[in-house]
Amino acid sequence: MPDLIITNIGTLVSGDWENPVLDCNTVAIRGGLIDAVGGAELLSRYPDAQVLDAMGVTVAPGLIDSHCHPCVGDYTFRQKTADFLESEVHGGVTTMISAGEPHFPGRPKDAAGAKAQAIFLSKCFRNQSPLGAKIHGGALILEQGLVEADFAEMAREGVWLVGEIGLGSVKSPADAAPLVEIAKRYGFRVAMHTGGTSIPGSSPVSADDVIRTGPTVASHCNGGPTSISTAEAERIIRESDAAVEIVQCGNYRMTNFILETAGKLGQWGRVIFGNDAPSGTGMIPLGILRNVCYASSVCGVPPAVAVAMATGNTARVFGLNTGVIAPGREADIVCLDAPIGSVADTALGAIEAGDIPGVTYVIINGRVAVVKSRNTPPGNRTPRPAGQNDA
Structure with missing residues (x-):
């Protein structure tokens, strides 16, 4: 794989919520990893690299969907729809994390079957995924009868x-x-349904349940619907160490409360974004971008911090080597710009105004996966290989 350099970046968003914007305009990629971050002087260090002129757009880590329910391949039986995962990639998402595959037809509900399904789907998505996206599938659904030896085998x-x-x-x-x-002893990350019954077959879960169980992620704390009160949501933030997940198909009022409370407590680093799709509300290919825009335009989260909630925060919670623009990280990158006709002239300005930015490039492991999203509005500018003219 040849080296790739992205230069002439207008704004470089880091994915680190504590240092969300970098004073750099060039990123060098080698062997699928970010090799260096700096200025145009990097061009001379990689004389044989392919050069992408960012044309002044915003560059950020590829977005991470912390909560999806894939089935097998790129088809959901829940909504009888194909290509919903590929559509997320066109929304700037380069990594998707399963919160379980409950919609698999005839899903086994015994310990041996649950274990077999987890192993099978984990390997399927590692072997092949849409547009090369990182689909972390095969999330074990806990059934009665599972024992330690099962977790050891699955690990x-x-x-x-x-x-x-x-x-x-x-x-x-x-x-x-x-x-x-x-x-957890075997390295698993654990999600827990939180709040009301979102679909038939789920059960309400209280703040006390979350605190007593100790999951890695308190899933959809903003409900959809909510059976926890604002006081209980605050207990999860104050009394547990779980990541606080906000999903696209959740309750907007609770989203506002969670972001306001997390901000007051200095806990924005624990907030992560998911779609929770396919759900009763369907699939939302731009759901993660919509979460980012809502958090910034309505809830007052600085736009680059809102991007970190969809990138670096999630990577840290799940132990992924992506989600942050830094040497040694996997080169999963999205180029964004203000959409044509926006009141803003940059992607961060558009996010703060509530406009979905245009996704102009998606890069996964240093390889170009998407040029000009089929789902977002077009950006004012599109990056192009260095030396290529408008014709």
Whole structure:
């Protein structure tokens, strides 16, 4: 794979919520990883590199969807729709994390079957994914009868996610907490359904349930619907160490409260964004961008920090080597610009105004996956290979 340099960047968003904008305009990529970040002087260090002129647009880490429900391949039986994962890539998402695959036809609900499905789907998405996106599938749904040896076997086979607790027969903290402890010992990240019953088959989960169970992620804390009060949402932030997840198909009022409370407590670094699709509201290819825009334009989160909630925050929670523009990180990058006709003239300005920015390039592991999104409005400017004219 040849080296790639992105230069003439207007604004470089880091993905780090504490240092969200970098004073640099050039990123060098080698072997699928970010090799250096700096100024135009990097061009001379990589004389044989392909050069992409960013044309002054905003460059950020590829977005991460912390909560999706894939099935198999790029088809969802829940909504009988194809290509919904590829559509997310056109929305700037380069990584998608399964919160369980409950919509698989005939999903086994015994321990052996749940384990087999997790291993099978984990390997399927590692072997092939739409546009090369990172689909972390095979999230184990906890069922009665699972024992430590099952987690050891799954870990050896590459399974490392536990889907939303509450989707399977293990629901109560008394049943779930011992399995969560075992799962974490084997390196699993654990999600837990939070709030009301979003679809048939799910169960309401209180703040006390989350605190007693100890998941890695308190899924969709903004509900959809909410059965937890604002006081309970605040308890999750104050009394647990779980990541606080906001999803596109959740409750907007609770979203406002969570972001306001997390800001007051200095906890914006714990907020992550997911789609929770396919759900009863369908698939929202631009759902993560919509979360970013809502957080900034309505809830007052600085736009580059809102981007970090969809990138670096999520990468840190799940232990991924992506989501941040820094040497050694996987080169998952999205180029964004204000859409034509926006009141803003930059992507961050558009986000703060509530306008979906135009996705003009999506790069995954240093390879170009998308040029000019089919789903976002067109940006004012499109990056182009150095030396290429408008014709």
